[in-house]
Structures are given as C-alpha cells and as structure tokens.
Amino acid sequence: MLTELRVRDVAVIADARLELGPGLNVLTGETGAGKSMLVDALALLLGERATADLVRTGSDRASVEGAFDLAERPDLRAPLAEVGVEADDGRLVLKREVQLSGRSRAWANGSPVTVGVLAEIGRRLVDLHGQHETQSLLKPEAQRAILDAFAGAAPEADAARDGWEECERLAAELRQLEARRAEARKRADYLRHVADEIERAKPKAGELEQLEGEA
Structure with a gap:
C-alpha cells in the first residue's frame, strides 16, 4: 500500500x-489544481519514461518519492532481494530524480x-488506470509493450530503454562539452589577439x- 507521496519541482x-491511509483515498480540486500531475508523478516514480520538460521552470531537477507498506505483501521480498533491495522491515521507499539534462x-x-x-517493482506494486486507458491500445509504444x-x-526491452536513455544523456553531455570547447577556442583567440x-x-x-x- 502506498502510504506517502512526495513530489518536488514536477511541472x-x-x-x-500526501499521506495516504488504508481504504479509499480521494483527491479533489478544481481544474488545473494539479490532480492529474500527481498521478503522472506517481507513474514517473513507477518507471514511466522521463523527459526534461517535466522539471519545473526555475529548478534544475524534479524528484518524486513514495513510501510503501509491504506488511501484506511478503511475496515481494524475494523479488526485491533478487535486485539487491532489502525490505525486511516491511517498508519500501522508492525515489526517482530527473535532471534538466x-x-x-x-x-x-x-x-x-x-x-x-x-518499473518492474512498480508493476508488482501499483495498477494505474486513467479515464482514457483503453485509448492507450492505439499507441504504438503500448502495442510494443504488450508484444514484449x-x-x-x-x-x-527495459535494458534497451535504459541503454537509449544513457545514450541520450551522453549525447547531452557531449553537446555541453563541444559548447565549452568552442567557448574556450574563442577565449584563446581573444587572448592571442591581446598578446599580439x-x-x-x-x-x-x-x-x-x-x-x-x-x-
């Protein structure tokens, strides 16, 4: 059971x-209050694809943290242990961070x-259902996920996705390094001119x- 959700600098x-209790928990509010964004943040925590535009304007990173009570899910301890996560006390805390890069x-x-x-942990913990859930079957990525x-x-497929995200990160770092090199060359040209x-x-x-x- 999800007992607590902390969302910072997301959109x-x-x-x-949020502190959640047993049974039905209801979030209400006017349009634009951020209810859907909380659900999106939970999806991000559970392994959804992350993009830099999720980061709130003016911040350098977004983070989502969730605490789960596994007292009624002893079956999860073995799968968690297989990936190096200990949850002997019946508590699991997941955290995801997305940087501007x-x-x-x-x-x-x-x-x-x-x-x-x-994502594998999240799949075992939570089922997310949206109002247009059936329309996701029309999306190529959903069809690929079902086929996989x-x-x-x-x-x-998860390994390929992780590899792609790593390539994207390295490409962003390369662009930053190339920009710094170009700036360094301009600076060197200026200093040579001054020396001349x-x-x-x-x-x-x-x-x-x-x-x-x-x-």
Whole structure:
C-alpha cells in the first residue's frame, strides 16, 4: 500500500506531500489544481519514461518519492532481494530524480537501481488506470509493450530503454562539452589577439606610470 507521496519541482508542482491511509483515498480540486500531475508523478516514480520538460521552470531537477507498506505483501521480498533491495522491515521507499539534462536516476530503499528495475517493482506494486486507458491500445509504444510482455522479452526491452536513455544523456553531455570547447577556442583567440597587440605596442618599463602622470 502506498502510504506517502512526495513530489518536488514536477511541472507546476513546487512541493507537495500526501499521506495516504488504508481504504479509499480521494483527491479533489478544481481544474488545473494539479490532480492529474500527481498521478503522472506517481507513474514517473513507477518507471514511466522521463523527459526534461517535466522539471519545473526555475529548478534544475524534479524528484518524486513514495513510501510503501509491504506488511501484506511478503511475496515481494524475494523479488526485491533478487535486485539487491532489502525490505525486511516491511517498508519500501522508492525515489526517482530527473535532471534538466534529461538524465534520470532511481533508488529503492536508498540503493541505486535502474529505471527498468523501478518499473518492474512498480508493476508488482501499483495498477494505474486513467479515464482514457483503453485509448492507450492505439499507441504504438503500448502495442510494443504488450508484444514484449507476450514474448517474455520485457527485461530486454527495459535494458534497451535504459541503454537509449544513457545514450541520450551522453549525447547531452557531449553537446555541453563541444559548447565549452568552442567557448574556450574563442577565449584563446581573444587572448592571442591581446598578446599580439601588446607585442606590437612594445611597452617599456615605467611607461604606464609616465602616461598616467601626463594625464
């Protein structure tokens, strides 16, 4: 059971914290209050694809953290242990962070995990159903996911997705490095120009003081 959800700097949400209890929990509010965004944040926590535009304007990263009570789910302890996550106390805390570069990181009970592992844990913990859920069957990515699951290739698909996200992150880092190199070259050209000007001027010791005195 999800007992707590913390959302920070996700889209329009600056900082929101929800404490949930047993049974039915209802979130109400006017249109645009951010109800759907909370559901999207939960989906992000459970392994949904992350993009940099999720980060709230003015922040350098977005984060979602959720606490789960596994007291009634002892069956999850073995699968969690297989991926290096200990939950002997019956409590599981998941966290996902998305940076402006698009890089995404995830943790389970403080241990770093891949997004694929996060998605597998989430699949066992939560079922998300939206009002237009059936329309997702028309999306190519949903069709691929169904086909991958039917073929038993979900782990390979997750690995491919993780690899793609890593490539995107490295490409972003490469663009930043190339921009820095271009800036360094411009700076070097400027400094060479200044050095040439000084060389042509052939300044002499005490000349600056002399000019200042004449002024």
